[in-house]
Amino acid sequence: MSDAYNPETEGAKMSFATDMSYGDYLGMDAILGAQTPQSSAHDEMLFIIQHQTSELWMRLILHELSAARELMLAGDTAPVFKMLARVARIFEQLNNAWDVLRTMTPSDYTTFRESLGASSGFQSHQYRLIEFMLGNRNTAMMRVHEHRADLLGKLEAELEQPSLYHIALRALERELGVSFDAEVYQMRAPHASNDAVIEAWAQVYRAPSEHWVLYELAEKLVDLEDYFRRWRFNHVTTVERIIGFKRGTGGTSGVKYLRRMLEVELFPELWHVRGVL
Ligand code: HEM
């Protein structure tokens, strides 16, 4: 008989015929059954898992942002800071993940790129939902989901709700006793910079101790956008490294399109305010 240590002797439960196990709880059969490479290329598994893990983290981002929005609407800001800090950390996790994908060379990628057809991250509805929630609401991005009423419905439902930034701006109005133009609160357009909003944030930044909660909220949002920008930058750099200036499978110009996306400002006034202090 082997003298290998048997944890059963100290009480480890070994039978899960009728009890919920680790795999049951985590839905491991569904998760580990969801990798279906379209080619026999070795690196396609890396590619699939990289995207699936990213989508799982995005799912958590959406969970945190939804809760943060509810709490902000209820005026309960303390837990919101924790949630926004967590979202920034998740982006950092996604940023670090590029190191794994970067081990794939251009020649590795060409072994299966054709198998991807017209599919592309451009069609990630969770990515679009994150953008919409934060306030970057470019409705032109929704058409790729027209064939999926469920996904389109989620994006449409999001557009019915104020963005997280809208809610922050409402709080700013209340704090300073000011009122922003209605155009600031457009529901179906990317948030555009507004001078009155810059001036309002400037009041907060000139006297942080008098407006501590809003100051902290603003800095959490800047932090989040900072990490999000790094994600976009890592993406475009990895893309250039792997496919150069080829067109994207999603039909865009590829790196040129992604470089344009680097110009997106989620919370423009929070960046512009730095220049007027
Ligand atoms: C070999 C690695 C990758 C390449 C070559 C690549 C390439 C591209 C290209 C060319 C686009 C532009 C749309 C198109 O025409 O296809 C794009 C968009 C996008 N990709 Fe990737 N990508 C890679 C990895 C990833 C990963 C790991 C993610 C994580 C989920 C991701 C998420 C996205 C998203 C969300 C967009 C839309 C961005 C936007 O519209 O602002 N990509 N990608």
Ligand SMILES: N[C@@H](CC(=O)c1ccccc1NC=O)C(=O)O
């Ligand atoms: N757009 C990429 C393909 C790609 O990266 C991709 C394909 C399917 C699912 C996710 C992807 N990731 C990001 O766009 C390309 O043009 O090579």
